[in-house]
Amino acid sequence: MSSAMERYDSIIIGAGAAGLYAAFHAGRRGRRVLLLEHNAEVGAKILISGGGRCNFTNLHAAPDRFISANPHFARSALARHTQHDVLALIQKHRITHYEKTLGQLFCDGARSSQKIVRMLLDECAAANVDIRTLYRINAVQRSDRFVVDTMMGAFESATLTIATGGYPIPKLGATGFAFDIAEQFGIPVIETRPGLVPLTFADSDLAWMRPLSGVSANVIARAGKASFREAALFTHRGLSGPAVLQASSYWRIGESISIDWLPDAPEDALAARKRERPKAQLKTVMAEFMSERLATALLQSWTAGILAGETPAVQEIGAFKDSALIDLMRSCKSFTLTPNGDEGYAKAEVMVGGVDTNALSQQTMEARAVPGLFFIGEAVDVTGWLGGYNFQWAWSSGWAAGQVI
Template sequence: MPQYDAIILGAGAAGLMCAAVAGQRGRRVLLLDHADRVGKKILISGGGRCNFTNIHTAPDRYLSANPHFAKSALGRYTAQDFLDLVERHGIAWHEKTLGQLFCDGSARQIVDMLLDECARGEVTIGTGHSIGAIDHADGVYRVGDDTAPALVIATGGPSIPKMGATSFAYDLARRFGLKVVEPRPALVPLTLPPDQALFRELSGVSTDVVARAGKAAFPEAALFTHRGLSGPAILQVSSYWRHGEPIAIDFLPGRNPAWLIEAKRARPRTTLRKLLGEALPDRLAETLAEQLALPGDIANLADRKLHEAARRLAGWTFLPNGTEGFAKAEVTIGGISTADLSSQTMAARKVPGLYAIGEAVDVTGWLGGYNFQWAWASGWAAAQVL
């Protein structure tokens, strides 16, 4: 007779949630992780305060080869459901911009909450556990000396390898015949080629912009770095960007396309450099003015040239030559194919008793708590049927 009803591999957000809920449903659960402590990515998230969900969570804020896959889990376990759990544990929280919810105190409170929920479910937790051979025969999974009729893959993706992240989930999924959508870094800084080195020289300068990649557009801050571009707006569009494609930045969002021509009528003796300096950080204003190469009073500039300058400022094109890779990526796009999983239960369609949840699956959210909400929701969905 199996020792456990379910063995969950990976004690991150999704694994902890799944274990706690299944345990409280009366299941005998073993939660294993190769790290020396649980929830390591939770602890560093949100600057140590854990952006644990987003009140604007909706399926259209997730990327996947199947854009409908996330609907079921997200609809059945909502941001409000997780917030209710947070409040039951007396954890103070606050909303920052764009619906992002953070702990007032520390991310440790979220990990402690999940551990408390696991304790209530009498979950057995093994950390520092090197996961060796995994066998499946006669309806039973064997992980080392432990056995169960259900195995849950919750080991995440390869982003932030210094936290112990690996491609283990994909290797295991392939072994059981599940397809894997090619993983790539997401929510990651972009790098610029040498011919745009003048923008790298603005390292440390940040300003509010609208960044675009393809049809996706995000109004948040962009940050120039010594390697290229970062900041929330850039991290967001990085998930939609592909090598060889440009991104566009509106440095002055909300401006009328004719704003420079109107300024020429109202303030003919001012300069483009001065106008930009009134709206943008000084070093950035100087660089953009130099690039636009329209010196002197704007009274002496043709309307056509001012219109073209305004157009460029509203859609300044960059052609990144790459990203800073998995080392700096907050999450991974791609992963275990949703075509091989049930959206209701997260179970593998053709492998009885096998489940995949969280970042290991080809579902990736926007920046701002969306990926945690997917972890909670997908973990909860699998726990309903373990």
């Protein structure tokens, strides 16, 4: 250990959303808080979130919109510090914002996520939080107090809070530090995987998908029992877009997903069109429900009920039996695909899994077996939906710890 030793009431490692939030709430209680960050700047993920506008919470945040091996764990923190508490802080700092869709609250203006970071720094300054960047951790030890040894000296405190997040976006400095600490102190970790991540497909699927790269459609994407109605986007490697990102958090390797390409159309929609316009080309009618490129691709992939040796895209809709047209609609409304993987942590917005919540207090985020050790934010096995939910978990879990550290 380094010879110099500074004493604090609370040390927090990781100056992201959760760490900053916990720090100023602890500081408000008169605690002497040290916040250590290994990057040159704090709030790296805040700055890039929402395209620089920071989707800082969601009006509909509730426990059932979070994934965890222990689905009840997040209830306490989310109920005691809600999206409305966060919104009050935003308004206190006069940060203008707007609701985009589905309750998603964004800051208003280009690069406005900087205002969120400034708000957190101002609150930390008012609470006398000592923030130090470019501090890399050599080791953590514990006897009656915690000792954190860094490249620039050692620090001692009664409590230690780990707010270093998980593996997503390694270019921003993401590491598995939280899980190293968990392992050191015998705290179990639920297996981690990328969440809110684009899905990739084998060449056999990409043969028809690649020509659609850049095409988007309003769909319902299903993975397991979860379903999401938003946009899907074709990429050169597979599928992305909000609906697919949402489904990805529930998908496991080897499983299939289902896409409803026509969420607003009933199964007999094509049959009804045939009676109205029997001479219209099938592709033309399909393109009334979706883009022409997507309609062509789906028709080409459809095999049941088509005329032998004919291309359905250039056939009059009147040439098809109602049963065949209903079959085609059913195929489009329950289109099954089996991804072969995902884009990984480099493209994932979040991580599913993390520090086992059964080892933590749901009221305080303290490790049950290691008094004084806390885990908050993304490092914990609580993962929110797309749309501000993961920021809300950072705020709520940070607040919970901040009341006691």
